[in-house]
Every structure is written in C-alpha cells, then in structure tokens.
Amino acid sequence: MDVSELAKNISDNCIKVQKKIFLSGDVITTYMEKRKQICILLSGKADLIRYDLKGNKDIIERFNQNDIFGEVFHHVNTNNELFVMATKKCEVLIFLYDDICIKCRQNCSFHTSLISSILELVLNNAITQNTRIELLSKRSIREKLLSYFNILSNKSFNKNIDLPFSLTSLADYLSVDRSAMMREIRNLIDEGFIAKQGNRIKLLF
Amino acid sequence: MDVSELAKNISDNCIKVQKKIFLSGDVITTYMEKRKQICILLSGKADLIRYDLKGNKDIIERFNQNDIFGEVFHHVNTNNELFVMATKKCEVLIFLYDDICIKCRQNCSFHTSLISSILELVLNNAITQNTRIELLSKRSIREKLLSYFNILSNKSFNKNIDLPFSLTSLADYLSVDRSAMMREIRNLIDEGFIAKQGNRIKLLF
DNA sequence: TAATATTTGTTGCAATTGCAACAGAAATTA
DNA sequence: TAATTTCTGTTGCAATTGCAACAAATATTA
Numbered sequence: 428m429d430v431s432e433l434a435k436n437i438s439d440n441c442i443k444v445q446k447k448i449f450l451s452g453d454v455i456t457t458y459m460e461k462r463k464q465i466c467i468l469l470s471g472k473a474d475l476i477r478y479d480l481k482g483n484k485d486i487i488e489r490f491n492q493n494d495i496f497g498e499v500f501h502h503v504n505t506n507n508e509l510f511v512m513a514t515k516k517c518e519v520l521i522f523l524y525d526d527i528c529i530k531c532r533q534n535c536s537f538h539t540s541l542i543s544s545i546l547e548l549v550l551n552n553a554i555t556q557n558t559r560i561e562l563l564s565k566r567s568i569r570e571k572l573l574s575y576f577n578i579l580s581n582k583s584f585n586k587n588i589d590l591p592f593s594l595t596s597l598a599d600y601l602s603v604d605r606s607a608m609m610r611e612i613r614n615l616i617d618e619g620f621i622a623k624q625g626n627r628i629k630l631l632f
Numbered sequence: 633m634d635v636s637e638l639a640k641n642i643s644d645n646c647i648k649v650q651k652k653i654f655l656s657g658d659v660i661t662t663y664m665e666k667r668k669q670i671c672i673l674l675s676g677k678a679d680l681i682r683y684d685l686k687g688n689k690d691i692i693e694r695f696n697q698n699d700i701f702g703e704v705f706h707h708v709n710t711n712n713e714l715f716v717m718a719t720k721k722c723e724v725l726i727f728l729y730d731d732i733c734i735k736c737r738q739n740c741s742f743h744t745s746l747i748s749s750i751l752e753l754v755l756n757n758a759i760t761q762n763t764r765i766e767l768l769s770k771r772s773i774r775e776k777l778l779s780y781f782n783i784l785s786n787k788s789f790n791k792n793i794d795l796p797f798s799l800t801s802l803a804d805y806l807s808v809d810r811s812a813m814m815r816e817i818r819n820l821i822d823e824g825f826i827a828k829q830g831n832r833i834k835l836l837f
Numbered sequence: 838t839a840a841t842a843t844t845t846g847t848t849g850c851a852a853t854t855g856c857a858a859c860a861g862a863a864a865t866t867a
Numbered sequence: 868t869a870a871t872t873t874c875t876g877t878t879g880c881a882a883t884t885g886c887a888a889c890a891a892a893t894a895t896t897a
Contacts, residue, residue, distance in 0.1 A: 487766065488762075499755050499758075499759075500755065500758045500759060500762060501758075501759060501762045502759050502763075527748075527751070542747060542751075543732075545751070546732070546747075546750070546751065546754070549751070549754050549755065549758065550704050550705065550754065552758060553704075553705045553706075553754065553757060553758060553761065554704075554705060554706065554707050556758065556761040556762065556765060557693075557705060557706045557761065558707075559765055560761060560764055560765060560768065561692065563765065563768035563769065563807065564768065564807040565807075566807065566808075566809075566854090566855070567855090567882095567883070567884090568883080568884075569883095593843090593844065593845090594844075594845065594846095595843080595844060595845080602768065602769040602770075602771065603771075603884080603885085604771075604884065604885045604886075605844095605845090606846085606847080606848085606884095606885080606886080606887090607883080607884050607885060607886090609845075609846060609847075610846095610847080610848085610884090611883090611884095612846095613846080613847085771884090771885070772852095772853070772854090772885090773853080773854075774853095798873090798874065798875090799874075799875065799876095800873080800874060800875080808854080808855085809854065809855045809856070810874095810875090811854095811855080811856080811857090811876085811877075811878085812853080812854050812855060812856090814875075814876060814877075815854090815876090815877080815878085816853090816854095817876095818876080818877085830875095
C-alpha cells in the first residue's frame with residue numbers, strides 16, 4: 428500500500444495512530460521529551476532544530492512530504508533537546524514505535540499495511556541518507572558539485588538539470604560555504620565543464 | 633526478538649531466508665545484479681566497494697556485525713556496479729525485499745519476528761547514518777573531532793574515550809586527510825583541549 | 838505598488854586543508 | 868624470530884576553503 432493511500436484510512440480504524448495538523452511555527456515533536464514517537468509528514472515542510480551552547484539555532488535536517496522522523500531515527504547525542512518545527516502547514520501521522528509491530532485491538536487491516544508502509548519510508552530515508560553521506564565524503568567542493576550534478580542527471584536521464592532548491596540551500600546540503608561554492612561553480616563554467624542559466628545546469632562532459 | 637536470537641531459528645523453518653558463509657575476499661552480493669536482495673551480517677566484516685572510472689577501488693562503507701545492507705538501501709546512482717566483499721569470514725542472512733511482508737507458506741513465527749527485527753536493524757542503521765551526517769556536516773576538522781569525541785563521551789558517560797578504531801580509519805570515517813587530522817589532534821593537545829595516549833583520548837573540558 | 842527580505846554573484850584575505858614524503862612504532866605474517 | 872605490512876606522527880608547501888563584506892537581482896510581504 429502506498430503512503431498516500433495509508434493516510435486516507437486512518438483515525439476511525441485504529442486508535443494507536445493519530446493524524447494532526449500543525450501550522451507554521453508549531454512544534455510538531457521534541458525528541459528527548461517524546462521518545463519512541465514516530466512521525467510521518469503527509470504534507471508540508473518542517474525542520475529538525477537544535478539550539479547549541481551559544482543559543483544559535485542549528486538546522487540539522489529539513490523534512491518534506493513523506494519523510495519519516497522521530498527520536499528512534501536520531502538519538503540525542505548531546506544534552507540539547509531536538510525540536511521539529513513546522514515551516515509550512517503540516518499534516519502529520521503520529522504513533523509510537525512500540526505500537527507498530529503489535530496488532531491493535533481491532534486487528535485492523537490498516538495496521539498491517541502500516542508496517543510495510545513504514546518499512547518503505549524508512550528504506551527511502553536510508554537511500555537519501557546514503558546519497559548525502561557519499562556527497563559529504565567528497566574532499567573538495569568541486570567533487571561534491573560534480574557528484575551531485577551526476578546523480579541528478581542519472582536520475583532523470585538528462586544532461587540538463589533543474590536544481591530542486593536554491594543555491595543557498597544547495598550549499599547547506601553539501602555543507603560548504605556558499606560563496607566558496609559559487610566561486611567553484613564559476614570555475615566549472617570557465618573551464619567548460621558545465622553551463623548555467625539560473626537554476627538550470629547543463630553538463631558538458 | 634533480538635537479532636542474534638533470530639539467527640538461531642532460521643533455515644529449517646523458512647524457505648525464503650538463507651544463511652550463508654563467506655570467506656575473506658568473497659563477494660557477498662552485488663547491487664545492480666542482485667537487486668531487492670537484503671543481507672544481514674550476523675558476524676564478520678565486509679566492505680561496500682565501487683571501482684571508479686579510473687579503476688580505483690573506492691570503499692564506500694564498512695559493515696560489521698548486525699549491519700544490514702542491499703540495493704534497497706543504496707540505489708546505484710552512477711553506472712558502476714557496487715560490490716559487497718567480505719574482509720573477514722562472514723555469516724550472512726539473505727532474503728528478498730518483496731518476501732518480507734508476505735507471510736511464508738509455513739506461516740512460521742520466525743517470519744513474523746523477522747519483520748520487527750528488520751525494522752530494528754533499519755532504525756539502528758538510520759541512527760548511525762544520521763550521526764555520520766552530522767559529523768561530516770561540520771566545516772572544520774577540529775569541529776569534526778570534537779563532535780565525535782563528545783558523542784563517544786556522552787554515550788559512555790566518561791571523559792576518557794577509547795577510540796573504536798585506528799586513527800587511519802577515523803580519518804576515513806570523518807572523510808578528512810589523515811595527516812591534517814593528526815596535525816589538528818596535535819593542536820588540540822597543545823591547546824589543552826584533550827590529552828592522548830595511544831588510542832585513548834581524554835577530554836579536558 | 839512600495840518596502841522588505843532573501844538570494845545571487847563577486848572579491849580579497851587569512852586560515853585551513855590536502856598532498857607528498859619521510860621515519861619510526863606497532864602489528865601481522867611467514 | 869625475521870620479514871613485511873600497516874599505522875602513527877611530523878613537516879613544508881601549494882591549493883582550497885571559509886569568512887567578511889558588498890552590490891545587484893529576485894522574491895515576498897505589507
């Protein structure tokens with residue numbers, strides 16, 4: 428069963444799962460306080476946030492539609508609480524880790540399909556994480572950019588790439604200084620590796 | 633049910649799951665050729681390997697006991713095949729993704745507990761990945777080292793840390809040049825942040 | 838539409854990092 | 868035990884990167 432299908436048949440059938448709406452700025456969950464809580468983002472956008480020792484807001488991860496999150500995915504290593512805060516209106520499915528594998532009293536079919544849906548989401552999550560790790564492992568900005576462009580290009584079977592987010596966000600994603608990244612993009616253009624128009628990149632190799 | 637428990641009750645009960653032994657140097661699985669295959673490493677060590685365009689061997693990931701892997705975790709983005717190769721004698725549980733959620737003909741209890749075991753492994757995998765991403769996201773070697781030391785220290789509630797692997801491997805894990813990392817460790821010692829004796833680090837802050 | 842906020846693009850400069858090369862220590866294998 | 872491999876530790880140097888600061892272009896909001 429698909430995740431969007433899943434969302435339709437909830438609430439009435441199964442007491443163990445809740446669907447909630449959050450507005451921009453609302454705290455969806457906190458990892459230390461609400462351990463064992465698993466959330467599926469049916470729609471909207473949210474950030475995983477930590478305030479460091481100096482009080483700086485630190486965005487650890489950005490969640491989009493169909494992302495799954497909770498303390499079970501991200502142990503709180505430091506002593507600082509982690510928050511998930513909605514940055515747009517969010518529809519969220521919430522349940523407890525321990526309830527997943529136990530059949531609910533109604534023995535509802537929803538609960539059965541929940542397990543395979545969750546496995547699917549978790550695996551997608553793993554793929555996304557592995558891709559990011561591979562990019563972050565590259566030693567230079569140039570390698571990070573080229574690897575990233577290659578992945579996008581291979582995915583769409585197209586040498587023309589539309590970047591899925593802003594260059595500022597791309598720098599965050601690759602975890603490099605934005606201005607240094609811009610400089611490297613310029614170098615790639617000047618050396619004839621890529622062409623660029625706005626958020627569209629063309630691979631020339 | 634625990635994963636090690638799981639390993640005991642296999643083979644006879646369930647035709648969908650195989651246990652195999654591999655020796656050092658053996659190829660356990662290949663991602664493009666054997667898609668949908670999921671492997672659980674019951675014991676031993678193995679590397680996820682890719683040969684790049686120039687034929688260089690590239691170790692993408694190192695697997696240890698209880699790690700779970702397969703193509704469903706790591707889509708093959710480039711056109712190069714990915715191999716998992718045993719670096720020590722390995723005991724491996726092998727099955728197909730599509731068989732997980734389907735009850736096997738014998739309707740064995742093993743198969744039921746398999747699902748929760750897999751979920752547990754996959755979640756552990758996610759935690760490991762998230763930790764690594766957080767470390768790789770740090771902009772300097774110093775931050776990477778201190779964050780890593782802090783995580784280990786918090787985990788053991790101890791300012792004395794025994795590094796779980798060699799400094800060479802640590803540099804690989806943090807994806808930095810080994811000699812540059814050694815230099816930074818020396819700086820941290822000279823500036824009084826840490827003390828070091830072999831593989832034992834003491835945090836002085 | 839005007840005002841405000843965000844993103845893009847650029848540059849100089851200082852700091853960090855990777856690379857290469859080496860020697861000695863420690864571990865592994867024959 | 869000897870031979871070989873891997874790991875540790877160090878350094879000079881060149882290349883890359885982050886930081887800071889700025890102007891122009893877009894996008895967003897009032």
